[in-house]
Structure formats: structure tokens, C-alpha cells
Amino acid sequence: MPNIYTIIQNSFKKVGGETVKKPKKFLRGVAMVLSLAMTLGLVAGCGTKTATPQPAATDKPYAGTQLRVVFANHPWADAIKAQLPEFEQKTGIKVNLENFFEDQLTTKLTVELTSGTTTIDAMMFRPLQEGKLFAKNGWLNDLTTQSQKDKAWDISDFNKGAIGTVTMDNKLYGVPIVTEREILYYRKDILTQNNIAVPKTLDELLAAAKKVNDPSKKLYGFVARGKLSPAVTQLSSFLYSMGGDFAKDGKATVNTPEAIKAYQTYGDLQRLYGPPGTLNMAWPEAFAVFQQGQAAFLTDADSLYTNLTDPKKSTVSDKVGFAPFPAGSAGSKPYNITSWALALNAKSKNQDATWEFIKWATSKEQVLKMQQAGNPGARESVWNNPEGLKNFPAEYAATVKESMKTSVDHDRPLVINIGPARDAVGGPIQAAIQGKDVKAAADTANAAFQAILDKEK
């Protein structure tokens, strides 16, 4: 069995006619160096780089620090990005921003934080989605003490409910940046043409959607999310307004008569009066149908409204109406939650500089600017300030303020293992949209959800 070495040697014999001493040695040397280099390369690939901290100046103590900040694709992130130069100039900190679509963001953060990354400094996260898991895993820094120190920044100015969502076991794990509630979007022109009043109850919504639904003209009565997991949060307001909830005292309650009625209503609206394909729709797809002028009603989060009123994105930007979530048998009970918060990676090497960044991004001035850019925030002083409302459409501001009164502080099951829980309680939505037996689907969902609840006790 000839080995590589003899093969190389032989090839030289063939080329040169006889074995030449120098090339043989030279070749062997090259081959050895190469093989050692590759070995080293493999081993070295497993190491990590470390950044060298810059010397501190007095007025700009963090000048020269580089922060790696991981954000979602969200209007808030776009708006704060535009403000970054101001922060960088003021502090000398360089902010490197990365954006991901929300599901990819969760995966990205989870994978990096699991590997104990020190390079992520600040991140956007969804307290109700991954907050419990992240905090339990020790990935988020406890901000309780430092948040109390800066009186000018003022933690007490934040809405109590909003702080509640980012607090776990009396520890603050993030600072709220975007809050949201479910509202009813409607097309003013279509309601006027058909002489319909803005629906105040879910029954009126069903009737109105039925009346305007005309698939032959590519106009559908209603559109909303129907995709398994994304639909769960928008179903929640239907559930609360019908008098139900996902769970009560550790017992799953998604097969109660109230819950089944909620599933049925949400499914019927889409099955009877919705466009084809809602089963595959998350918010971008559902909003696209409305943007194209193909739907009369849409129920979704109020924080996404600029997608419909921006003339660059929407063909119906001047015809969008806003109304509080229609009442069910238990009244109008939309969720009112902190959808996005900023957190500090517990393993970040730039703890203080990152905290400066978070404080800046959630300062009164920035929250006012963010809110003026259309991102409902969590600071009460901003909500009470006419300046903070001035860029919202008047009807929108009134709707949001009204929705804040009747609030439920969660929009999804309150569990650590949120992924399977959402997939479980979302099942009956898809059954209802397909016109399948909702009761049977709800029973299955309830059993599966109960198993998840039991596991976390």
C-alpha cells in the first residue's frame, strides 16, 4: 500500500527522470508545514477573540467602547436607529446594530446566549415570549438596583403594568420600550359606502364583515392572523372578551364554553369572510391584505398601525379607522402588555456602558421621540403630554387610551415553555378556520396545555 509520501516521491521520479534531492526535501517541508498549519487552524478555530478596552476619559467615560446590540425588525428599532448618531456623539460609544425578524431573533439570541456569549451587550426581547426562559437561564442582568439610582431617568414614571411584565420574582430584567393592545382597524370608506356604524360588539363585527364581504370584487370582510403560533396573541382578546382565559389557578381552560365560543368566532370571521390562505398568515401577510385594500376589518396590535397609515406601504393609508376591541359577552377586554423590552446580557463585558445606552434609549426625551414616530411607549409622563400624542391620528390616540383602561396584562399563556404552549392552544384556531370540530380540537389542546402546566409546577 503506497502512502501519499511515496506517491509524491514517485511523481517526482517520473517528472525529473531521476530522484532529485532538493525538490524532494522542499516538497516534504511544504507538505509538513501545510498539514501542521491545518491542524493548528482547526484548533485555533475553537478559540474566541477578546476585545481590548479603551482608556477612559473623564467627560466621556465610555468613549471608544463598542457595543453590540441585537434588535428585532420593528418600527421602534428603525426609529431609534435614526437617533443613534446623537448618542454616539454624546458618549463616544460606538453602537453596532443587528436586526432580525422576530422568530429568527429568538433563535439567534438563544443560541448565542446558550454558548455564553460575551459579545452581545444589549438586546430587544419579548418579555411574555422569551422573558421567563431567559431570566430563568440567567442570561438577563438583574437591573433592580441600578434602575433605582438615576432619579432623572426615573423608573417610577413607567406604567405599572408595563413594569410588571418585565419583573420576575421581584427582580427587574428589562426596560419596557413598546407597549401594545389589540384594537380593531377598519376601512372608513367601506363603512360609509355601506352605511354601517363602527362595530361595538363582536356580533356587530360578524354582521358587518358579512355585509361587506364580496370575494368577486376582491374585497373580504375580515382578515387576521391564522398561522398557528402567531394567531394565539390576537385570539387572546377574543378569549378574554368572551369571559375566558388560557388558564386559571394552574388549570388549563381552553375547552370551556367561553373559550370554544371565542375560537369559533375568530375562526368563523376568517373562514366565512376572510381571504383565502389565512391559515398561513402571520401579521405581515394579514397586514398586506389590508394594505392592498382587500379587507374591511382587521384585529391586531395597535403598535403596528404605521404599517397601514404609511403611504409608502399602504394603498389605503388615508382610509384607516381605529376602534377599541369589540365587546364580547364579557365586555371589551383587549390585552395591554409590554411587547418589547431592552435587556442587558448578564455576561456582557461592557455592563456600565450598556446600561448608559439602555437609559438613553428609554429616557423621557427618546420615549417622546419614539412615541412621536408612532411607537406607543410605557412612560406615563409621555402619555399625559399632548406632545406625546401629537403625531398619532386623533382617533388612534383615543382608542389606545380607552383600551388602556380595560386591560388584561398578558396576551398568551403565562408559562416558561411558551413555544409548545402556543402551538397547543393555537390548534383550535386552525381547526375553526378549516371548519373542523372546534370542541374536539379544544379538548386536545386543553390536555396538551395542561401537561405543559403540570411540568412547570
Add this chain to the structure above:
Amino acid sequence: MFSRWLERNIKYVFPLPAVLFVLLMMVFPIAYTFRLSFYEWSMSSLVPPAWVGVENYKTLLFSDPRFMASLWRTFSFTISAVAVETVLGVGIALLFNQDFKGKNALKTLFLLPMIATPVAIGLVWMLIYEPNIGFANKVLQFLHIPPLLWLASPHQVLASLVVVDVWQWTPMIALVVLAGLSSLPTEPYEAAMVDGASRWQVLTKITLPLLQPTILVAVLLRSIDALKTFDIIYAMTAGGPDFNSETINIYSFVQGFSYFHLGMTSSLLMIFFVIVLGMSMLLVTARKRWGA
């Protein structure tokens, strides 16, 4: 001293990078996955993995409807996609084996789907399949066929994905078969011509039997690849609607990175690994028996 040591051990030094690569990148992950498949772990750095024995395997095999359904779906996707690809691929290879004008240009064009990025393809096909404004329904409308829901329908979604896979991977089968065709001996054809065989007889009695080993290799290679399909399905449906396009790969991704059941995912992947290993061994035996 060192050079003499090298001289004696050169046969170990040269393969070292390859051996290290295999150990680090293949053997270790598989061994680690195997170990993890007996634990339950949510990627927490505070809570260590908990030993659960064969519990994960038991749950998957006996009480998880999604696992069995996704396993079945993986095979029906693979079998239907590869079957269509083989028939089309062989046909196209026979066509390209003829001489006609512009053959080379056409051949190049035909190979393009294979080199495109799967996720990009997925996004484009999503637009084509869009039930309200998509191109697919416009074509159906032109042919006076009622529009379909494609990806949004629980019953059509898998078939729609098969179409995309066929579009992308038929060229590969054609390419392999074309290579086989060009290496066929000419004597049997000359003999057939002398005997006055019809073209159909030449095809079924000479070309196809001679091509059989090549086709077999193409089919098996393609099957193993199709079993692993992840990118286009994840980009287009992520397993939906209502889990109706959830193959074993999608399901393991969901279990791992959206449910954080790392132990469960590991056992799932071990089961899949054994299946793919079985397929690969089948390939090796088949090539030994029928191959050149």
C-alpha cells in the same frame, strides 16, 4: 532529532488534519447527541441536563402523534419527489443526448435551478403560490381551472412543496444520467441496427438496461438528499398549515429551537440518523451488486 521523529511518523502527520476534522466535526457531535438523547435539557446554563433514560425515545415512538406523522410525511415527500424527478430526469437526459441546435445553451439554462439558493427559491415560489395574486393561480385562471390554495391548504401543501423540489432537483438526475449515457458502449447499438430493431426497442431493451446502475445511483443519492430537505420547507411554510408540511427535519428544529426540548430533539435526530445510515448502507450494497 525532530526531523527524524517526523521522518518515522510522517504517515501519521499527513492524515492528522483529516482525522482531527472527522473527530471534531463528526464523531464528537454524534456522540454528544447520542448522550444528550438520554437527558432532558432546555439549554439553561443554570439547570444542568437531567437523566431520563429511554423516556425520550418512548415518548417519540409511542405517544407523539406529530413524530409519527412527520416521519410518514418525510417519506411520502421523498418518494413522490424522487419518483417524479427520476422519470423527468431520465427523459430530459435522453432528449439532451440527441443532437440539435442550441443544445448547449439549453443545457446550461436547464441546470440553473440546481445552483440557486434554496431559501431564495422558497421565497420566490411563495409569491408564485400566493392564492390571491400569485402566478400559479393566474395560470390556472387562464386554463379555466378553479384557483387552488396551494401552500395555504392543509391538503395541497405537501404536493406544492414536491413541485418546488422537482423543479430544483430534476436537473441533478438528468446530469447524472446524461453522464451515464455518454459512457455507454456503441456495439450493442450497431448490433441492434443490423438486426433492424425499432427505436422503442433500442430504448427499452438496450439503453435503459445499460443505464440501470447509473439511474440507481442517481435515485439513491437524490433520496438521501431529499430526506434531509429543510431549507425550502422552512422558508415557505415552517411546517404549517396545521403541521401539514412538518417533516422530521422541521419537527426536530421546532423541538430544539422553539420548544427547547434539547434531549427530545437529540433522540429524534438519533432515530433519523439511523434511518439515513440505513439508506446509505443500502446505497453501498446496491452499488456493489449492480454497479460497475
